[in-house]
Amino acid sequence: MVKIRLMRIGGKHQPFYRLVVADSRSPRSGRYIEIIGSYNPQTEPSTIKINEPKALAWLRKGARPSNAARVLLEKTGVLSRAGGDAAATS
Numbered sequence: 001m002v003k004i005r006l007m008r009i010g011g012k013h014q015p016f017y018r019l020v021v022a023d024s025r026s027p028r029s030g031r032y033i034e035i036i037g038s039y040n041p042q043t044e045p046s047t048i049k050i051n052e053p054k055a056l057a058w059l060r061k062g063a064r065p066s067n068a069a070r071v072l073l074e075k076t077g078v079l080s081r082a083g084g085d086a087a088a089t090s
Contacts, residue, residue: 005066021058050076
C-alpha cells in the first residue's frame with residue numbers, strides 16, 4: 001500500500017519534515033517514491049509547503065495519508081480539493 005507520510009530530516013532538537021509518498025513497508029526515514037512537500041514546525045507560524053498537483057495526483061491514485069500528513073493536507077486545503085473519496089478513507 002502506498003502512503004503519504006512525514007519523513008524527519010532535521011537534526012537533534014531541530015525537527016524538519018518532508019512530506020513523501022512511500023511504500024507502507026519502508027522505514028520512517030527510509031526509501032520513498034517521491035517528495036511532495038515540506039513542513040517546518042520551528043518557525044512561527046509553522047511553514048507548510050505542498051506541491052498541490054503532485055499531492056492531488058497521488059491521492060487520486062489511491063495513496064492514503066497518515067494521520068499527521070492528513071492534518072497538513074487539510075490545513076492547506078489539498079484534501080478537500082482531492083474529493084470525498086480521499087477524505088473519507090483512513
